[in-house]
Amino acid sequence: MSELLDLRNADGSRTGEVKERALVHRDGDLHGTAHVWLVRYRPDKGSAEVLLQKRSANKDSYPGCYDISSAGHIPAGQDFLESAMRELREELGVEAKPEELHEVFTHVGYVEDVFYGKKFINHEYSKVYLLEYTGRVEDLKLQKEEVESVRWMDYRACLDGIRNATLKSCIFEDEFEKLTAAIEEYFRKTGRPLSCAEKTGTWAEDAQNDLQDWIEEQGIYLRQ
Template sequence: MELLDVVDENGIPTGETVERSIAHAKGVRHRTSHVWLLRRRSEGVEVLLQKRSDNKDSFPGCYDTSSAGHIPAGVDFEDSALRELREELGLTADCSELNDCGLIRIQSESFFHGAPFKDDQVSKVFYIWKDVEPEAMKLQVSEVSGVIWMPLDECRRRVRDNSMPHCILPEELDMLPF
């Protein structure tokens, strides 16, 4: 059972907790951390996208943030971001490497695997410079089926025109200062 802090519109815990499954069944506001891995190439900045496992409870098989996850009750944004990097991609980083892009509010209602999925999250968005090849990563196969590097401008275009399966908000990509 994964317990999440219930939070206000600014991502501040209210003192209540909720099970993750209930948060998504009822649309209870909670927190997540999103980390975008970036690297420089002669053509410009590239961003790492993860492809979500086909077994995920939401957006299976879609391209997503480099690393992201729910924040367990009592944990802060930064510690959760670093934990997700380790778990999903097998990468270690230090808090000093995280560049804070701010908060974004994500609200949606969908159906996955025949069940309603209501998402109401306050996400802290970070980026980190990490030039690492996909074969050097240890992917958590239950979460991530693969990763690809893509030029940031191409990623923005493909998200906006929906030319790839994704669950990325264009507004979140625009938070990256490049």
């Protein structure tokens, strides 16, 4: 039997029905997930970066794609914050305190796809958290069954990459659009406002340069 999940109402509350994970994705049932985005401040650029994880090539969905820093299903009977902290610990080896995770919004995502010849429907109600990470990437303990690698990327360049499909990812575009606003608000509230178009007029150029650097690192060549 695969992992059991609580089915969810539109507001994220439990319906009282529990179902196997494989059947949830077969039938497209609304279920809960926790999304944790690790961010860090770049004072030299007046910007911020997000940590992206590259999914293992052995994953049953979206193998080899860039994804949220840490994310996972909410097992039956568990709550969102508890699951968020567990996924951080298991996937990245990060021990976080509850107060360090800032819930910034909820998101409902829906996508249909096919993997290994089987239809896959992801209909998820997600609580989205921010965690400012000040440690080193080298100190992360990656769960190799789930995560192939991680990398930092400028949050605006990441949004551009998602929008124009130069970043191979399974990140919901509308979620990341809301995340960019949440990142800017978080750093504004902590006294570190990020550069933006209205203030500097250079953010788009900076983001494009960061994205181009990433594309070259990956050995991707775009047809002219």
